[in-house]
Amino acid sequence: HLLEHESFKPEHLAYIASLELNFQGPCYESEPKYLGITPDFKASYYIGAAWLTFDKAVVVTPKMVNIDFVRMFMSALRFAPSSSYFPKFYGISFSKPKIESEKLDNILTPLLIIHFLVSVNRLLEKGLKKGYVIREENLHTKIKRKILLSKHYSKNLVNGRSDRVMCAYEEYSTNIPENRLIKRALLFAQRTISIFPAMQKHQIYTEISYLLSKALSAFEGVQADVDISSVRKVRMNKLFGEYGVVVNLAKQLLKRYDYSIDNVGNEKNWVPPFWIDMARLYEVYVYSLLYNAYPGQIKFQVGGYYGTAVDFLKMDERLIMDAKYKPRYEYSDAGCLDDIREISGYARDEYIVNKQTDILKMKIKSK
Known part of the structure; x- marks a missing residue:
């Protein structure tokens, strides 16, 4: 465990050197190797968690203990000019084993949730995307498109319901896979906020709750069941340019808890390997303040x-x-x-x- 810009303890230096790792220092706007630790075994301005070997990890936490991360994230994300720059200064490796750190969980979880909620609400300014989806319905005294013979037999004929016909037809709707994925991630966010003291006790909890409530209302008619692997790539267009960002963030939030809402409480204090470039985050935070003060x-x-x-x-x-x-x-x-x-x-x-x-x-x- 290191603080930013802190060196490894003298008693650990011989072991770290024996690993013969290629410490390279900071990498501008790209993923740093080993959290940007320098060749002389000193932490840089990145915080996060990374594996040095298959069973040895390093955790770097902020040097300033009273940083208000929730407010920094919200301020940086609430105005449009930073939206394209923000994703450049943090990254998460969900394919690697998780690392235990209570301090980092209190940073990573608010970051993911706030980035996701702000992006969803920005998407709502243009309305939800629609598309053709297959809908199955047990219709009364009429046939629409295609009869599902097997389901019609088991649901209706076996039970003597000759007035019903089980059909499948296309419907132009907001209930498309991308929106279902976002809806599912919104429910995960709702569950996480409800058990996360660092967000509940914060001054801007009301604002976060408002963003969540507004998003859930907009997705009220969208189902939350979805095959995540089916939402592999979002077809981009100018009208719905935010969808690619939001779908990616939704996937990250679901991966954070291994796609199970029951893991939201169980995964506390365990984080996937990740990094945050604190220098870049601070730049965008200051930019948001200056941008609003001097339009x-x-x-x-x-x-x-x-x-x-x-x-x-x-x-x-x-x-x-x-x-x-x-x-x-x-x-x-x-x-x-x-x-x-x-x-x-x-x-x-x-x-x-x-x-x-x-x-x-x-x-x-x-x-």
Whole structure:
């Protein structure tokens, strides 16, 4: 067990070195190997759990103990500009055995549920997708499409119900496999929230409950039974662009509990191997705050030369801003000089400066 940026204890170093693992450090916007542990056996800015060998795991938890993850997740996800960026800074490996960690369960579970609920509610803005589904019905004194002879015999003829005909026909409905999968995941989310103290006691529990209630109401006419393997790939179109994201999140939530709602309570404190890039999460959280405070003035991840990118540009004041996932310089100026050099470099980057000028010119012309 490590904290972010913490080294392995001296008594463990010889054993870690004997494993001869290829520790590579951080990987930008992609899955880090061994949680981004560096070649000198030091944790990076990733939190999560990973297997080092078939029976030895490493768990990295946040260095700042009072981080409000629930609020960070909600703030980052509630506004549209971060929706495409958010999935880049966390990943889950459901194919590997689970790892025990109470602290990480209190982070991963809210992350999955909030990401799922916010995405479902964004999907609802355009309405539920419909499609043709096969419906079986025991019709009264009429025939529709195809008679199901075997079922008609067992349900009606054997019981003397000559006034009924068991039929199968196509119906244009919201009760399609994708929606059934989402409905099932919503029920899992409902069950999880009901037994998860970290979410029930939070200030935004009312908001989370509202998102869940709104989604369940919209899916009221959709059944929850579905063969998950049948929802392999969602056909994308411009009108229902959110469906691919929501279906993937629904599958992840169901996999979290091995597809059984009875496991929701039993799986507490056990998590699949996963990682969260805390630096990127913090960037998006700050972006959401700036975006709401200064509408239309904030540009995010503006690229410069040599693959660099500044976190934020504030266009009206021509400010260059960079988010740093670290405690404030309350007790020490350690690292302050490096941070100043970095942001000074962005300010001298002609590509960033020119891009800022070009955007300002476009705004002036549009007026």
